[in-house]
Amino acid sequence: MRLIQFERKDGTRAVGVVDGDTIQVVQNTETVRRLALDAIAAGRSLTDEVASRGTSGTEDYDTLLADGRVLPPLDHEDPAHCVIAGTGLTHIGSAAARGQMHAKIAGAEADLNDSMRMFKWGVEGGKPEDGKAGVQPEWFYKGDGSIVARPGQGLPMPDFAEDSGEEPEVVGLYVIADDGTPWRVGFAVGNETTDHVTEKKNYLYLAHAKLRFCAYGPELFVGDLPSDLTGHARIIRNGETVWEKSFPTGEDNMCHSLANLEYHHFKYDQFLRPGDVHVQFMGTSVASFGDGIKTEVGDVFEIGIPEFGRPLSNTIVMVPSRQGLKKINAL
Template structure:
């Protein structure tokens, strides 16, 4: 499913049917559809079936004209929380072997804080029996105002030292009137990060994460496949600069999905009725690790065949909106 703008630029929800989008009747946003499903005690798919569909649109034209929106948002961006979890993916066998070797040779004290947290996830991130496991790394990325639609370019602030991609699966949630979170499904995500800043000191991670991001274009309803293979590319002047496949899904993660969701929604302030939550689930590859330095105008392309059309976004440098000398005193 997607959210998009009609010919008169009003909002709509659509079902993807190959190259055609069938507009869902009686709703203008995915959030509205989700709240109706909650009220009626139906799944999202059952609510769509009950609502029916109206006119159709050409999917390619909607994408070309940048009329496809992210698949879930909130009309008030302050009520859309963008967050993420890191150190959730096992990565390559070589990295795991290296970690194990460090543990055997130097013990726990030889590990960095990041590797120690990764080890905790490996040992306790997939609990059984319904009990929560170890906490993952968690970070706040911003509210809905830092989200750009598929096809649009990320504003990269002038002070940024890097604008690197992070290809991920994103969980999309709405908090119901009962104060409980409801998962609508999943989407492709690009959790762009300032890796140069982050590398200076891990305590700079919160600064490095406060960057624009995107997800979509499609919402995949239902459960997340246990094993997913995607591909991420960076294009510069139309040519592929860098390309890599990435695995995700629970078979490739040291935390279970249920554990990640519990540790996000265990906080009372994350259970405000009507709010939207967008949770980036972590990545296993990044071009920065391969020595790539992105430039203004580079284009990121992330594709996962099971998730429909790829997520494509460019980059554009923007001035800093605030200067030290501009503080107004009341």
């Protein structure tokens, strides 16, 4: 089952089940977050919760997208209660890249840079036995729900940014139950978006480089993550594709298990606040920046994983910093 969230023409919210080009509207349901929390309280799956409510009426999927009324597939009405974070150095990549990576990390650990050392740790300890904690992945914070762009809409790039580069990824979507227990609602395709030029200056700038808008959706994939997935990413400029690449993902192509990534995020008590939403980007294996591509305002990112439904599409737009170089006032 795949779900979307959308706005009706009157501005009210709704949830729908994807049925080809048609959206079957779930009755008495305004948000996926509330749907998930009600399912948890009732002790049933999200699929069963949808079935218990039934559907009534339909919407045309293409029209919703064209009108800009499709929302991210899981969010919080208060953006401050939506945590956007991610993990890096999680993917082995293609078979050829895998061999190159293993060759690079075969030597003494003291000879490796920090990134390769962390990648080696993931290869050696990122998939522990059931019930055990594995090695910690690279982790970073992106922001709260206010930095999420709707599917199909503009992807803001602040005027101080030096780059707006795509990172095609699987995104895990979670809610925190009333007792503080995290629950995985499902998955979506995502564009994590990073300022790679800033990051390349010094890896200690990674935290700055990650504080950028992102996007995920348009659909919520309900169920277990397939172990082997292949997605596509492309950049379209003035109607022409200027860069395109497939990307492998799923646990077969990762050096960390999903359970290990989830454990190391939710082990922190501050991430267990009841009712909160968590959006976790799981890492990428390709990026156009690595192929020498410089993105431009107006470029369209298109990222898709067939199993997750329709692709995610967003256009880079430049936005001024609200603060800029204005002096900070003191009380």
